[in-house]
Amino acid sequence: MIQWVGETLFATTVLMLLILAIRPFVADRFGARAAYLLWLAPALRMILPPLPADMFGDRAAAVQDVVVVLVGSSSPSLQSASATGGGTAWLILSLTIWLGGAVLFFGRHWLSYVQFSRNIAADGQALFAAGAIPVTASSAVSSPIALGVFGKSVVVPKDFAYRYDAAEQRLAVAHELTHHDRHDVPVNFAALAILALHWWNPVAHYAHRAFRLDQEAACDAIVLHGATPEERHAYGSALFKSAMGGVPLAACAMGATTTLKVRLRRIVSGNAEHRLAKPGAALAALLVLGGVAATASGSVKRAVDPAIEIPKALVLGGGMLNVSTPVESAIHDERNCPDAQAHAAARARAKAMDIAEAERGEAEAARIEADQAVAEAREEAMTAAVEARTGAHEALIEAQMQLREAEAEAAIAMRDAEATRAAAVRSMKISCSNNNDGSVISIEGGEDASGRKQMQIMVCGDGARMGRAQIIDALRTTREQIAHDQMLPEQTRAHVLAALDRQIASVRPLPKPSLQ
Known part of the structure; x- marks a missing residue:
């Protein structure tokens, strides 16, 4: 299990680096939606269990239902196990720090999302409903935003009707509804969970920002599919007016400041959508499957000699030796055993x-x-x-x-x-x-002027x-x-x-x- 965790973290980091390297080429040649699909690779690799080393053989079945009880043994295996006590303690400490950091990271962002939702609900004003999804106005946001995993909603600023014209309002709401149609909010929570497991990894933080950019760009491509130049202009204007920072990681804000510049450049240049979107999606799927298969973890098992019958129960260290099947040539001289x-x-x-x-x-x-x-x-x-x-x-x-x-x-x-x-x-x-x-x-002389001799x-x-x-x-x-x-x-x-x-x-x- 511990080995699988280490291999999984390493493999997902390698996949993130690979996607960061090829996503600009994929986005330019096949569109933003194909680049967004590439991020399935680290997500699938994160939940992929270890693959068996021999998926078609039955030799591994020879070692099953075996119970070995060692009584008072001083064998080298026990000595080596006791010698690794210090390493086990360090391993437990490392796992505790890693999991504790992941819980704290995810919990902090979850609480931020909950508090953000409560602030919106405190002064929210219902405007209209787009199908089954209500559209609410709130002073807690300055940009249209999609919230909710089960209770989905779209929240717009209080001055939405005054700051945006009719075309901009329609395109902004369509952008957020597209997020809900693609289930981007629960996807963002899944990405947040993966990022929490990589809280110590700078590659993962950089990859998460690129993932969010590709997510917004893919949504732009869907909304602008078949749009006129006037609609593109209105969409870019709405995107510029919606510049907003401080949004929770799991929320889908239309005008997130971290992605605004790149998205505006793509919209103006007409690269928001691409005529090779379907071939790009197929290519992205192949790359995802290939990357996951190439980095999959496998369990290496030693082949068992069929000539040796493995007992069902074996008691060592004194007393009786009880086996359900005869054991022939299974006990060797320790000096001759490799x-x-x-x-x-x-x-x-x-x-x-x-x-x-x-x-x-x-x-x-x-x-x-x-x-x-x-x-x-x-x-x-x-x-x-x-x-x-x-x-x-x-x-x-x-x-x-x-x-x-x-x-x-x-x-x-x-x-x-x-x-x-x-x-x-x-x-x-x-x-x-x-x-x-x-x-x-x-x-003797005479006297001086004062009369002294x-x-x-x-x-x-x-x-x-x-x-x-x-x-x-x-x-x-x-x-x-x-x-x-x-x-x-x-x-x-x-x-x-x-x-x-x-x-x-x-x-x-x-x-x-x-x-x-």
């Missing part, structure tokens, strides 16, 4: 696949662990590199700060020494000639030299500290030491002055 060998081979393959799958899982787990280890090692290396760069940067900053401090101290000492040297030079010019041992002397102290000889010696000692002390600082990178330490060496070399001791 089915048993096939089951054994299948079990071996399944076991090998399980082992391979387990090994594949272990290999995948090992690969994942290796990838994690590599990622952790890479992360640790990156962290160490960042920490090393951070430490080197901090050490460089600290060395630069020490260098700036040393340079500042050296600059202060140099300024002091320079001041001392200048004073010593002036002092030597003034009084060092009178001081043979280079000691510090004092010279001024005194100038001059340093000669060793005093000036002592200032430069202090600078050199400070620079050398700093150099020694930096040279023994292991926290600094080698390159940074060498750069700082070279700068200090240049500072020490630039501060030369003063030569010992010669006494005059």
Whole structure:
């Protein structure tokens, strides 16, 4: 049954695609009615039961009324059946979703049709009767429309008598009555049911729109059969005035907007009817029968050896073996039975696949662990590199700060020494000639404008030299500290030491002055 459902859905989809491909050619060559008949193919295929594989043979009758009871069996067939429990669950779930979607789809459109009919009945006004079919006016529609499966009716807009002239009114009502004559409303419900079973299939939705177009075009061809150009013009005008959207799928609206453009073009060009309508209908019938037969489902049955008599009742697994007819050469050694060998081979393959799958899982787990280890090692290396760069940067900053401090101290000492040297030079010019041992002397001056006394102290000889010696000692002390600082990178330490060496070399001791 499940296989038949799948084959039927697939076959009807193939037929829909085939009809969508050939319907333009059929409509142009043989008319719209022939194209409309093509849609019988998927409808008939949808309800076609499986065909027997051997329709004329009686060998299949050899296996009938057979009851097999397995008691406590552990045969491969039971094992394989239990192994498919998971697949059965998924199959049941898929069928539930498919049927649930079909019910919801059909129910939604059915409720839309019922509500639409109730809205029409709420303010409907009877106008006249066309035979047994009443014609009603309602503000719920803007186009003539055919409704009802059993209680048939034609509904027109409230302004039907004012918006349409007499010829347009006659042709519009004739169009809707033709729908009822051809039983198009129940046909539309059947098409809606097929579409509901294909609710997930975009091909079916597109095919349904094409089916409705061909249905309306076939109705146009019937109404315009033998019509004059004036009647064609009036029919096209009525069709244009009847443009209406939002109609339930099962209703037959004259001016459905989805088909209006194509129908008007056919009416204007005169292709609404065709002189080859009857040959086209015959061709369509052949295509329908051929398509249905080509896609029919068949049940394949294994031929039964007539030499083996099948028992009526067979009890396995303990107790007695009761058969109504003798069983000769029906029981074979399992090792020699092709089915048993096939089951054994299948079990071996399944076991090998399980082992391979387990090994594949272990290999995948090992690969994942290796990838994690590599990622952790890479992360640790990156962290160490960042920490090393951070430490080197901090050490460089600290060395630069020490260098700036040393340079500042050296600059202060140099300024002091320079001041001392200048004073010593002036002092030597003034009084060092009178001081043979280079000691510090004092010279008093007069009073300034404010009455304050001024005194100038001059340093000669060793005093000036002592200032430069202090600078050199400070620079050398700093150099020694930096040279023994292991926290600094080698390159940074060498750069700082070279700068200090240049500072020490630039501060030369003063030569010992010669006494005059």
